[in-house]
Amino acid sequence: MNFKSTNNYVATEDLLIAVNGAVALEKPLLVKGEPGTGKTVLAHEIASSLGRPLIEWHIKSTTKAQQGLYEYDAVSRLRDSQLGHEEVNNIANYIKKGKLWDAFSSDELPILLIDEIDKADIEFPNDLLLELDRMEFYVYETGETIRAKQRPIVIITSNNEKELPDAFLRRCFFHYISFPEPEVMEQIIDVHYPEIKKKLVREALISFYDIREVPGLKKKPTTSELLDWIKLLVSEDIDPEALKIKEGKNIIPPLYGALLKNEQDVHLFEKLAFLNRKEQS
């Protein structure tokens, strides 16, 4: 069982080793990186590459660790008891399975994605330590212990909004997806748009990396934004020549809305373009 680059995902060597290491040692893999570098997509690709089912658990600020295991809906049981429903007698009817339970009880070895773990409360990762370590938990209401049939492959992503506790980190494999080098980026584009003209890609990449270099941008464009932009360029049939920065011409690339996501950045760019024109004339 080995994870490789797929038809639509370019994995660098260090990423491959981190993933395969985590799978072999049965440890959760923690993935960090700039937004838009493909952290969440990675889990999808591992699932499709290994041919395994993917169970996604998206974390929000209100998510509690317990919700991943199970929830006991006492309130609706209380209400049902008033109305005299039959199912009230069996407490199991009011236990709702969480994502972790789903993953543990899956017949096939699943991939469990815990997405954006840093969104949750600061205690969240600690509350999951034992469950992820032993891959079992105890349901107090029914007195049963849920044990994983097979240890699921756990992928955890984080955007670094909160520090994760050391005890949690110690149990994980870690990979930081750095921003792709231009060569890797070319491969990534090739994987997504195999039909595209090489010349357009080259010009687009040049202006893309130029934009990333502009100091003071509030939000730097990322891989996923580049892909969107190229898609737009292709569908609008933009001439590669138009992307070239020529003397006296606008330095704002066409369809910049796909790359720059807030008005300050657009203003900054317009200002630069203005200065540029002034210099030329």
Add this chain to the structure above:
Amino acid sequence: MFNNFFYNLREANIPVTLLEYLALLKAVKLGLSEYKVNSFYYLARACLVKDERNLDKFDIVFAKSFNGIENNLDYEESTFDIPLEWFSSVAETVMTAEEMEEVKKRGGFEKLIKELQKRLNDQEKRHEGGSKWLGTAGTSPFGAGGFNPEGIRIGQNKSRHRRAVKVWDKRKYRDLDGGIEIGTRNMKLALRRLRNFARQGTPTELNLKQTIFNTARNGGLLDIEMQPERRNTIKVLILFDIGGSMDYHIKACEELFSAAKNEFKHLEYYYFHNCVYERLWRDNNRRHLNSSQTWDVIHSYGSDYKLIFVGDATMSPYEISYPGGSVEHWNDEPGKVWLKRFLDTYQNSIWLNPVPNDYWDTTPTIREVRRIMGGRMFPLTIEGLDDGMRELKN
């Protein structure tokens, strides 16, 4: 060889534990490294480093352990190209009171800079002692280790008198580490004074009293009343002084930061150096690229935020009172104007000073900052924190 590597990592302050090390050995045993150096490097990195901030340190240690190359662990290169050995401190002169008197006050601030430029150009050799050339342990206004209260410090890692006007060394700034838990408990307890609970947001828990009341009114038929969780709604903005003389207090500040981070849900923090000016920053390593306009900060966080300055307020008097007094850049407006702006916006503000309060009166700038703060300066001790929180609460 591997054991060595492990200890080297620990020495470089990368928090690796035995468990992680054993995991790496197991992975190697399973053949995951394919017996290639590159693969081993990636594998070791994934096993042992859990924070991207440590990646750089890891690379250095890895190279040191496996290339056999003695790398300098001092990975922050000095950009200033004066040969440092000129100034490395060798001797320390013990001076008499008369001598001190003699060297006191050698012209103003600007004169010092110009003079330095001139002497730098004139001088070609390492120099020690004496009263004109640059070097160590002398009485010239330039160089380190000597005594001239208006002197400019060059090429010395620790300041001896902590009073130089300009520090020309490439200083090592460190980001404050929020991960330190030991010793923060007392601080958390003190910070706990600053609490203001309120129920806001989505109703997620059962309001038992109201439910019973409603049900009774409903003639026994259940009527459930939910309510939002109780949360601390205090908002805190902390501004940390960092670098320079604050290096002596880094531990206390780390502990405070770690405690505050855990205690307050709405915590915003920025760094400044010596005094607040037109820019603040969040990430000390990238401060020159990514800094925020102070105006933006003041406008972003409303006046309901409680403002805490953390700093030793020990600096050159010019930094508070004159334009252009900052040690790092040209500031159009003096520090006191910026301090005033903060105080005008945030009614509730205090200054926490890691310097023990016995020494406050001996440093003119501490006196000055304290005056500007309207006396709301507290020592960074548990009691001081306690008093400070009480002040903020009002």
